[in-house]
Amino acid sequence: MYRYDAIDQRIVDERVAQFRDQTRRYLAGELSEDEFRPLRLQNGLYIQRHAPMLRIAIPYGALRSEQMRMLARIAREYDRGYGHFTTRQNLQFNWPELPKVPDILALLASVEMHAIQTSGNCIRNFTSDPYAGVAGDERIDPRPWAEILRQWSTFHPEFAYLPRKFKMAVNGAAEDRAVIRVHDIGLEVIRNAAGEVGFRILVGGGLGRTPIIGKEIAAFVPWQHVLTYCEAILRVYNLHGRRDNLYKARIKILVQALGIDEFRRQVEDEWQHLKDGPSTLTEDEVRRVADQFEDPPYEALADGDPVYLQLVAANNPFAAWTRRNVRHHKRAGYASVVISLKKTGVPPGDISAEQMDLVADLAETYSFGELRVTHEQNLVLADVRQADLFGLWQKLRDSGLATANIGLLTDIICCPGGDFCALANAKSIPIAEAIQSRFDDLDYLYDVGELEINISGCMNACGHHHVGNIGILGVDKNGEEWYQVTIGGAQGNEASIGKVIGPSFAAAEMPEVIEALLDTYVAQRFEDELFVDTVRRVGVEPFKARVYSGRVGGKKKVANG
Amino acid sequence: MAKVIKNGQIVTDGWQVLRLAEGDSAELVAVPSGPVLVPLTVWQARQADLAGRPDVGVWLASHEPASALADGVEQLSVIAVNFPKFADGRGYSTATLLRTRYGFRGELRAIGDVQRDQFYFLQRCGFDCLQPAEGKYSDAQLEAALASFSDFSEPYQGAVDRPAPVWRRMQRGVAA
Numbered sequence A: 001m002y003r004y005d006a007i008d009q010r011i012v013d014e015r016v017a018q019f020r021d022q023t024r025r026y027l028a029g030e031l032s033e034d035e036f037r038p039l040r041l042q043n044g045l046y047i048q049r050h051a052p053m054l055r056i057a058i059p060y061g062a063l064r065s066e067q068m069r070m071l072a073r074i075a076r077e078y079d080r081g082y083g084h085f086t087t088r089q090n091l092q093f094n095w096p097e098l099p100k101v102p103d104i105l106a107l108l109a110s111v112e113m114h115a116i117q118t119s120g121n122c123i124r125n126f127t128s129d130p131y132a133g134v135a136g137d138e139r140i141d142p143r144p145w146a147e148i149l150r151q152w153s154t155f156h157p158e159f160a161y162l163p164r165k166f167k168m169a170v171n172g173a174a175e176d177r178a179v180i181r182v183h184d185i186g187l188e189v190i191r192n193a194a195g196e197v198g199f200r201i202l203v204g205g206g207l208g209r210t211p212i213i214g215k216e217i218a219a220f221v222p223w224q225h226v227l228t229y230c231e232a233i234l235r236v237y238n239l240h241g242r243r244d245n246l247y248k249a250r251i252k253i254l255v256q257a258l259g260i261d262e263f264r265r266q267v268e269d270e271w272q273h274l275k276d277g278p279s280t281l282t283e284d285e286v287r288r289v290a291d292q293f294e295d296p297p298y299e300a301l302a303d304g305d306p307v308y309l310q311l312v313a314a315n316n317p318f319a320a321w322t323r324r325n326v327r328h329h330k331r332a333g334y335a336s337v338v339i340s341l342k343k344t345g346v347p348p349g350d351i352s353a354e355q356m357d358l359v360a361d362l363a364e365t366y367s368f369g370e371l372r373v374t375h376e377q378n379l380v381l382a383d384v385r386q387a388d389l390f391g392l393w394q395k396l397r398d399s400g401l402a403t404a405n406i407g408l409l410t411d412i413i414c415c416p417g418g419d420f421c422a423l424a425n426a427k428s429i430p431i432a433e434a435i436q437s438r439f440d441d442l443d444y445l446y447d448v449g450e451l452e453i454n455i456s457g458c459m460n461a462c463g464h465h466h467v468g469n470i471g472i473l474g475v476d477k478n479g480e481e482w483y484q485v486t487i488g489g490a491q492g493n494e495a496s497i498g499k500v501i502g503p504s505f506a507a508a509e510m511p512e513v514i515e516a517l518l519d520t521y522v523a524q525r526f527e528d529e530l531f532v533d534t535v536r537r538v539g540v541e542p543f544k545a546r547v548y549s550g551r552v553g554g555k556k557k558v559a560n561g
Numbered sequence B: 001m002a003k004v005i006k007n008g009q010i011v012t013d014g015w016q017v018l019r020l021a022e023g024d025s026a027e028l029v030a031v032p033s034g035p036v037l038v039p040l041t042v043w044q045a046r047q048a049d050l051a052g053r054p055d056v057g058v059w060l061a062s063h064e065p066a067s068a069l070a071d072g073v074e075q076l077s078v079i080a081v082n083f084p085k086f087a088d089g090r091g092y093s094t095a096t097l098l099r100t101r102y103g104f105r106g107e108l109r110a111i112g113d114v115q116r117d118q119f120y121f122l123q124r125c126g127f128d129c130l131q132p133a134e135g136k137y138s139d140a141q142l143e144a145a146l147a148s149f150s151d152f153s154e155p156y157q158g159a160v161d162r163p164a165p166v167w168r169r170m171q172r173g174v175a176a
């Protein structure tokens, strides 16, 4: 993992000092609310329903044990003993006190962490593949590139006050696990026919009010030029993105208005001036960063550890967990383990301080002291010996962290919603819980197979509802909380935006709506066909007919939501 | 007279900023004598008259492109860029373009909603003169604000003030 050098460290230390002074001036009345807002946002500090919320950057989702322990300490000393992992691989605290935030930032800086640009109209935290470096389908490790881009974007003076927030993601594997298609800039590290490394660049994707899949602006930009190319895109956006209407300010609206061809022409014009300039990357710098992502010292092992296989055969719950939560690793004898933060009754993505300490210890014992955060709001121990899986599972199970539901319908992505967020139309966490409670039969879940349910409490789409196979969106109808349902959304290489099935539902109806959707799927599916593929094949109609049929008859049974 | 910060030092300065009021026309508005920054529209309408005056500079509104002064960079000793709100960040690109694309070497001044928490970014994008709104800061506050120029000592990326990124400027990888 990347370790700070003296320059990186000084930048985060200086940030703490800067923000301490800004907070002091705000509390002393020297900075108005309006003046302070963009400054605190660029440090991840929102004011939400109950208290400020602090979003801490976890660049490309990578964490070391000591960093996780610091998060646990902050949760205990400055919050209410827990934190929340987000869909952009960050961590949020819901209850910090504003005057103490500079102290929290100082603690973070002591373990090479920060909250820089985790919110506000600037380039946000870079996200990437949580299985980077260990996935079998990886072409090029995206992490060094994400780190190089992170540094370039940190306090970039020209792009600190963009028309709107700007999210970037980097993927380097055959499968897109970084959702690059719904980012403002999505980068795919690839090799061209000549074997040279470069980037396929997508632009103008995004969710929110106007969900759009990103379009290709460049099929191959050689690696040396990736920073200047991104600078050209950002300059065109900074100068021409709309600033008159908050809802039309994202780059996707500009790309749509100009058309991708005209947008590309403007970017390429700009790029001609920047290309080969001082920001052109050098082999030395790329090597310096890439060296820090070298493989850990793996042992030479064989696949199929006999004791492990025996335990799988003998122990059903363990076997179920290995089926869902253990992933193939590029090295024989190793596996990657997903720690589910989707136990029924716990808000998706939430983790207690004790659990943070535990997973930090487990990472040290079993996985070279490193953890990853997934955008599905789970954690990953990337490098576990197969022989250690059983012991690891037992410890996770004892702490409520071994729910065997990764990729299944209870592995719900969910925003904080009306319980915490001031922008919400409706609550989202109780809906997730009602669905998890209704579908707690593992055999049924396994039979239904891979299915993503994503829930957002409003159209800002923090819960990625558009790209959920089943998407649930909180809407406001005359002051009441209702939920609109979409189906057929997907992330990954075949990313698509879900279609609305019809009028929205009351909270109490949601579990039965999901049940009707699943019944339709089970009745319609071909053998082994995934939910989303059935929707793609048969369309929305059969699902719609089933869901609304009971309602037309007026005899609508109400589930215990 | 306004207090401005020039190359990191507080100085009193005599430049006036001419802003068109409702109903003023660029062709007819009276241009005061003495050092004055005129709107781009006035400059474009009356370049022939004004070009002879060394005490006339031009200010760009945030939507006006740097390219509009591509031909003027040799004649003008001062160009200003207006920030209607500090969070309107177009001026950072405009300034960068004036310096790097059009080669403007004169004084580049930020006017409008110019605040200390942006000094660092403004300086990096090539502004060498910052003019906070009149009355925005007391003398003591302005003095304290000078510290903002050195918020960060070694920026990562290249910009107008230091075109080379940090990995071209110095040896990296030295432990913290």
Ligand code: HEM
Residues within 6 Å of the ligand: A046, A048, A053, A085, A086, A087, A088, A092, A164, A165, A167, A182, A183, A205, A206, A207, A208, A209, A250, A414, A415, A416, A420, A421, A422, A423, A460, A461, A462, A463, A464
């Ligand atoms: C609780 C405080 C939060 C507030 C006030 C908030 C606010 C917003 C707003 C206003 C947008 C829409 C912006 C736009 O479309 O231009 C948005 C989008 C988003 N937020 Fe949040 N959010 C919050 C929490 C979260 C959390 C907890 C997550 C992750 C679980 C998250 C992840 C996202 C993502 C992924 C998007 C969609 C990005 C896109 O449009 O491409 N946010 N948020």
Ligand code: SF4
Residues within 6 Å of the ligand: A415, A416, A417, A418, A421, A422, A423, A424, A425, A456, A457, A458, A459, A460, A461, A462, A463
């Ligand atoms: S989707 Fe809406 S309700 Fe949910 S966190 Fe985002 S802004 Fe809040």
